[in-house]
Amino acid sequence: MKKKFDVLPEIAKLGHVALVSNDLEKSLWFFEEVVGLEKTTEVDGVHYLRAWGDFEHHTLSIKAGPEPSVDHIAWKAKRPEDVNNFAILLRDAGVDVTEVVAGTETGQGDAIRFQLPSGHHFEIYYQMEKPKVTDPKLKSVLKNQPYKAWRKGISPRRFDHVNIATNAQASDIVDFLAENLGFKIREYIKAPDDQVVAAWMSVTALVHDIAVMSNPVFDTSHELHHISYWSDNAQDILRAADILRENGVHFVGPGKHGISQAMYVYATDPGSGVRLELFSNSYLILDPDWEPVEWSLEEMEIGFTYWGEQAAAGEDANTTINAGSPIEQAIK
Template identity: 55%
Template structure:
């Protein structure tokens, strides 16, 4: 029997302690479009995202990520994953179709890193209203309508204080992620950070292993990332952040992934967003993961530009 597969990152479910500030940030600064508001939850997506939403935000008494959604390759994969996960001893919650607007039947579970994942296949792809719709048939909204205006969601970066061997094994052997690049201890094979994907991207998810005393809670979200088309868009993002009085890190370029970056935090939730562009794609079926040593960490993080190792803004994580 063929193992079930994940096709892509779907959405992030965010809880904010100041919903009003978060909505201004994500709608006016980042430039996401709102597709629906239901029961106090706001559903947003970028102008090139097709499914109902790639981010949901609601008010809460603390800031955290409720769960991270991933779309499977086939409808049958959802229940196939349920069976596979239960055979691994994972408790799986079944979510009735359309309980979450735009999302069909789903399963939700906690991975060994401590993060909550959701898997689903069926989605709704609502059209934009006439005033916001693009004239392009292969694009949802007009580009550049407001804010930084990213094309699509790109990846999430997760931190965990749980066992690194069990966590990386689960992501690869059970969920099917491929390790593309990784950071390890100089004198051992202990993985400190791994960049993994189910697509041709260098990473759909990055996972960073941290000691328990370094994290307030075992499972954290370091950042979520939205993709812009080119380097000029990243520079434009810096102008927009400055106009809104927001501190940011970047622009710069990672050695790992070779991508351009800018990091800025949502004032409402504290959630950091990476504006992301460039990099490379992986099409080789026999790709060998690229290893970086801990002594190369600063260079791996910053090839050139504003060093992320010196910026407090991206050291901030929220509970996930």
């Protein structure tokens, strides 16, 4: 199969997440006023948002729908031809691939969509507008920064990662991500039966562009645990906590993870119920010979939470949202 390409197609980075909210107004208030994302544009009821340091057209889109869900999680390919090459590669692997023509999603070129074995919906694109901000009230004075920082709300710098959940085997997802999309395992949790129950994976220098967690408490095989935006400083996370509390938004934290070494607060969008991680610090993996860090469940007292407030037991099960469609492979 691999001989079809001179160079295997590659994922460059996480692009965006497309959310459906059952209370659009509240979700927009949360993401625009409390979190402080900027609106690039609104087209046909889809609101395209990004953080002040996001270069591409959008890193989050939100539209109204009867049930909160994730329409898709989008990844930017490394080269223009990689979009089509991923279609070939995935179809060869027996995956059903849909083509999404340029402009279907505002700002975006030709793309493909498909489901993981778990039923999570993924999109791969290459071409995406990088709109220049022109309004001097919004535009940064720096040429390397789209918007002014600190205009409103929490004001994180950029989109960081997604965390998906499943009530099936994590390895169904982890293996798919590794074999077909080139994600490398950076850290993972192994259960006593040698099953990988959680994995932090990336194609970039980040510890994770995506994390995968399995637990029978989750409703389906294709849940979204959280999406995450990144801030420059740990203290920005403390300021985020102040802002969330004053705005009556439910959150857990602050705390610091052992795995990933990141400061966090987990806030819940009062519109859609989506969990948003405000995130800072962490570390970079620049070594090509990185050995994945293995953790046991016994080590999770420090692995999940180095210190700080963590979610109450069972809360995870109630606060994920559906991130895909039930498909045959998902429930084995």
